[in-house]
Amino acid sequence: MLKFRACHDHWVKGMSWQDTGIYDFLLYLISYRGKPVDGGCQTKADLIARYDKLDAVFETIQRDGRFKTKQELGENAFRGRGCIYVHIGPQGEVFWGQGAQHRFSIAHILNLPFPAMLGMTHITGIPALKMLRREAQLLRGVEEIPVENR
Numbered sequence: 001m002l003k004f005r006a007c008h009d010h011w012v013k014g015m016s017w018q019d020t021g022i023y024d025f026l027l028y029l030i031s032y033r034g035k036p037v038d039g040g041c042q043t044k045a046d047l048i049a050r051y052d053k054l055d056a057v058f059e060t061i062q063r064d065g066r067f068k069t070k071q072e073l074g075e076n077a078f079r080g081r082g083c084i085y086v087h088i089g090p091q092g093e094v095f096w097g098q099g100a101q102h103r104f105s106i107a108h109i110l111n112l113p114f115p116a117m118l119g120m121t122h123i124t125g126i127p128a129l130k131m132l133r134r135e136a137q138l139l140r141g142v143e144e145i146p147v148e149n150r
Contacts (some may be wrong), residue, residue: 002022002025003101003102003105004104004105004108005020006021006022007101007102007106007107007109011058011105011106011109017051020068022047022051023047023051024046025096026038030042031094038050054102055119057102057106059105061106063110064111065110066112067112067113067114067116068115070085084096084103084104084107084114084115084116084117085100085117085118085119086116086117086119086127087117087119087120088120088121088122088126088128088129088132089119090124090125091124091125092125092127092128092131092132093125094132102142
């Protein structure tokens, strides 16, 4: 949850990315694991550029009041790229997956619905899928439920 906390501290509390501790943490991970993090970042300069880009994404989503649709993302939307991976747990609880911390943080901070792609579902959570799909359709204003989702 460090990335979520850093995003909150930066975008809500106004702290610099440096002061959130995210750069130090990620530089430690790079050193410890011996490989890039956060989409290929290997140096502090890479991290600064990455988080500057995240600021631009945040500002765009805040200005537009929504995330881009799959059609707007075009080829970048292949296999859910740009979506937040969500998983369904044993009791039907929803939780987000690895690689979605920044987008989930933006959605949470701005209180916006977000594009999601289903990742893993625990076998005992499968019955919850129909209910979750129905909730999503209601949020989108879909009146009729497709036959395969009934």
